[in-house]
Amino acid sequence: MITFEIKNREQSQVIEIPEGINLSLMEVLKASDYPVLATCGGMALCATCHVEIERGEDNIPAATDIELDMIDTLPDASDRSRLACQIRVNENLQGATIVLKG
Amino acid sequence: MINTDICIIGAGPVGLFAVFEAGLLKMRCHLVDVLPQIGGQLSEIYPKKPIYDIPGYPEIKAQELVDNLMKQIEPFKPTFSLGERVDQFQQEADGSFILSTSDGTIIHSKVVVIAAGLGCFEPRKPELQNLEHFEGRGVVYMVKDPELFRDKKLVIAGGGDSALDWTIFLSNVAERVTLIHRNESFRGAPDSAEKVVELARKGKINLVLSSNLRSVNGNGTVKSVSFVNKEKLVEEVDADYLIPLFGLSPKLGPIAGWGLNLDKNAIAVNTVDYATNIPGVFAIGDINTYEGKLKLILSGFHEAALMAQSAFTFVYPEQKLSFKYTTVNGVNAF
Numbered sequence: 001m002i003t004f005e006i007k008n009r010e011q012s013q014v015i016e017i018p019e020g021i022n023l024s025l026m027e028v029l030k031a032s033d034y035p036v037l038a039t040c041g042g043m044a045l046c047a048t049c050h051v052e053i054e055r056g057e058d059n060i061p062a063a064t065d066i067e068l069d070m071i072d073t074l075p076d077a078s079d080r081s082r083l084a085c086q087i088r089v090n091e092n093l094q095g096a097t098i099v100l101k102g
Numbered sequence: 103m104i105n106t107d108i109c110i111i112g113a114g115p116v117g118l119f120a121v122f123e124a125g126l127l128k129m130r131c132h133l134v135d136v137l138p139q140i141g142g143q144l145s146e147i148y149p150k151k152p153i154y155d156i157p158g159y160p161e162i163k164a165q166e167l168v169d170n171l172m173k174q175i176e177p178f179k180p181t182f183s184l185g186e187r188v189d190q191f192q193q194e195a196d197g198s199f200i201l202s203t204s205d206g207t208i209i210h211s212k213v214v215v216i217a218a219g220l221g222c223f224e225p226r227k228p229e230l231q232n233l234e235h236f237e238g239r240g241v242v243y244m245v246k247d248p249e250l251f252r253d254k255k256l257v258i259a260g261g262g263d264s265a266l267d268w269t270i271f272l273s274n275v276a277e278r279v280t281l282i283h284r285n286e287s288f289r290g291a292p293d294s295a296e297k298v299v300e301l302a303r304k305g306k307i308n309l310v311l312s313s314n315l316r317s318v319n320g321n322g323t324v325k326s327v328s329f330v331n332k333e334k335l336v337e338e339v340d341a342d343y344l345i346p347l348f349g350l351s352p353k354l355g356p357i358a359g360w361g362l363n364l365d366k367n368a369i370a371v372n373t374v375d376y377a378t379n380i381p382g383v384f385a386i387g388d389i390n391t392y393e394g395k396l397k398l399i400l401s402g403f404h405e406a407a408l409m410a411q412s413a414f415t416f417v418y419p420e421q422k423l424s425f426k427y428t429t430v431n432g433v434n435a436f
Contacts, residue, residue, distance in 0.1 A: 037352065039147065046352075047349065072289045074349070075227065075315075
């Protein structure tokens with residue numbers, strides 16, 4: 001099991017995902033009924049799945065140029081901003097804390 | 103006033119194809135879209151991305167699909183109100199509808215088809231206190247008429263292509279342009295980024311990097327903008343206008359208040375003809391929801407075809423509809 005924490009406003013939830021599933025963090029958030037629009041469906045083109053990695057950033061592969069370009073258009077972006085659609089749910093996420101934005 | 107059989111809200115692929123299906127049944131369409139161009143998400147978000155699940159096209163670029171749809175509906179002479187949002191919606195005693203847009207366009211139609219995708223694209227707003235209070239009083243999210251800014255003091259915020267492009271353009275129009283960007287460098291088009299840095303070096307613009315907007319100040323209208331600089335200190339710059347350019351984000355918008363049955367930001371429809379709870383109003387494409395809904399362009403095309411059959415009974419209540427194949431009947435232009 002891969003275990004990580006999601007924070008949405010004041011609420012926090014620990015999510016457990018079986019290993020080996022081929023999903024992005026955005027898809028997991030949507031499946032967990034979080035209010036993530038994901039307009040572009042995961043192409044890093046709309047930035048509606050904006051999250052901040054509060055903990056565990058070092059284990060997650062760095063953002064690509066296209067993702068960084070998109071993050072740069074956000075008014076509330078920070079150095080810890082990522083697009084959930086560009087993060088794969090695998091052992092890299094173990095123990096991470098993710099804060100929903102937007 | 104525009105008079106039409108069907109008013110389609112949303113000029114994305116599904117809205118466009120609805121013109122074709124309506125046209126086969128001799129119904130005329132007028133389309134309204136909040137974006138300044140046709141094509142919806144396909145043109146706005148991913149024009150160059152290939153799509154692989156359009157029947158008959160092993161691969162087609164999003165913009166190419168939009169262009170082809172425009173060619174396909176050309177015989178039916180659709181009309182458009184672009185860059186306008188439908189704000190008011192009213193049903194008349196005879197069952198027809200009066201719609202009015204953000205630019206004051208009035209549309210009278212027998213049927214309304216909502217093909218609005220994820221809603222209307224609205225500018226992303228920075229989180230600043232009292233920002234709403236200054237909207238239209240110095241805070242603008244879109245540059246429609248650059249002349250508005252002639253000899254004015256502007257603060258532009260953002261680091262994307264549009265922030266760069268407008269900074270360059272308006273540096274020749276405004277008295278002074280200050281560009282505030284949260285990062286130390288720009289990731290937008292390298293050419294534009296270079297030009298902006300060059301303009302700053304020559305003293306033609308004021309470039310403020312690694313800084314974030316903090317507040318917009320003034321009494322009724324914008325007088326200055328404050329930001330937190332690299333050293334975490336608050337600075338203030340005089341301004342007549344603040345132009346935050348942080349891209350667009352989809353919102354359901356005014357549709358939410360029209361009395362339609364909604365389910366999680368989508369419009370509930372039946373699957374017989376994709377009618378909503380208001381007779382004469384249909385919802386097709388990504389904006390609707392029903393059991394088993396798939397947000398696919400091809401599903402929207404199917405919904406458009408069924409919708410048109412039912413819309414016919416509102417447009418031509420006296421006539422009986424006989425179904426004809428295009429292979430038999432061809433496409434008879436208006």
